[in-house]
Amino acid sequence: MNKIINKYIIKELTLPFVSSLFILIFVLLSNFILKNMDKFLGKGISLGTVLKFLVYNSAWIISLAIPMSILIATLMAFGRLSSDNEITAFKASGVSMNRLLIPAMFFGFIVFAFVTPFNLWVLPEMNHNVRKISHEISRNRPDIEFNEQLLNTFSDKIIYVGKRINTHSFDNVVIFDKAQKDHTTIMAERGNFKSFQDGIVINLENGSIHEELVNNEYRKTYFDTYKIAIPFDQLEYNLSNNLVRQERELNINSLSKKIKSYKKNIQNSKNYIKQNENKIDSLNNLLTENENSDYKNILKINMIKNQIDNLVSRKNKNIKLIKNYEQQINKYSVEIHKKFSIPIACFIFILLGTPLGIMAKNSNMSVSIAISILFFIIYWSFLIAGEDFADRGKFSPALSMWSPNIFLGIIAFYLYKLRSNEDTNIKLNLNFLKLFKSK
DSSP: OHHHHHHHHHHHHHHHHHHHHHHHHHHHHHHHHHHHHHHHTTTTOOHHHHHHHHHHHHHHHHHHHHHHHHHHHHHHHHHHHHHTTHHHHHHHTTOOHHHHHHHHHHHHHHHHHHHHHIIIIIHHHHHHHHHHHHHHHHHHOGGGGSOBTEEEEOSSEEEEEOOBOSSSEEEEEEEEESSOTTOEEEEEEEEEEEEOSSEEEEEEEEEEEEEEOTTSOEEEEEEEEEEEEEETTTTTOOHHHHTSOOGGGOOHHHHHHHHHHHHHHHHHHHHHHHHHHHHHHHHHHHHHHHHTSOGGGHHHHHHHHHHHHHHHHHHHHHHHHHHHHHHHHHHHHHHHHHHHHHHHHHHHHHHHHHHHHHHHTOOOHHHHHHHHHHHHHHHHHHHHHHHHHHHTTSSOHHHHHHHHHHHHHHHHHHHHHHHHTTOTTOOOOOGGGGGGSOO
């Protein structure tokens, strides 16, 4: 009997989970494609590069869609069982809600066993690959990064480009060089962008160079063709800086090593501060002994004061370094806790979806998606706010990342206990969801 119930509940959860996961991935990926279509459409980017970009970005979409799908699946499965009075039949046969929850939790454990290593290892690597391919596109095709009919600001240049003429060219190119003391402005009817190993060359046609000289003179020079070389460093495409892994691109081992390294730095700074304080105390005592000395010891007193000032300055610098190290530890700790709190949310959503599905008595996917979106907005609002507070040091990383699970867990446990106590007066009002139903 128990095996039959287990297989039956898992089967009821599997189909809606797979179908909702496929639909959510399709919707989120389509939305992502629409938002990024302008970056690739009609700009000569190879199909292979575009497909790589989409595959790498699908990792965070999958990570987002799995918890949503498990909540939708639970709502649909238990909503169907409730609407077909199978929950009542189970109760009449002596099968409690706790017994029905066991296979649902086992299903959640299967999903948890997949999504945890995915978040710990696969997702960081895919996030890094996204940045690598974006950087590669920017270096090979710098014209893609220029916004049409807008000012594009870089370290020492402001570049305006008009409409795109073809794959590499724009009309109405204006370049204002902030690095030049003579306020040089270059205007051209057309500009062609070419990328090389260490920078780009802009081939300008039919334009003029406007220079405001130091002696308040103004010079204007016309040209048929003119070339400007801009190093990648000035365009913020420096390879060594841009490809350093950020916290979302580090796996669990790398994150742990980073935290250990910063903790070691904090301890070294604290030891250094303690040594400085001992030196400052001894110098202050020496200063006190020499303050009442004769005129000949004034030079010695000034030397002691300078030494004290230097030690105090170093101490303050180390205090600032400790604060910076603590911020870095918070940032990496947030990422570690997040990698575990999101997979654990699968169990919370099953515990939440079980009573909600029974109260809703509706197996319609649109209804389940609507309820799921409401709770997912709450969940991600807590998560985003918690991450921001933790990065700024307002809350601990653990509390910030686990607070969504705690909050929704309390709601889920309360609703589950009410249904377990067979409170027949509980009924979920779904009038607002009639908008999602077909006529």
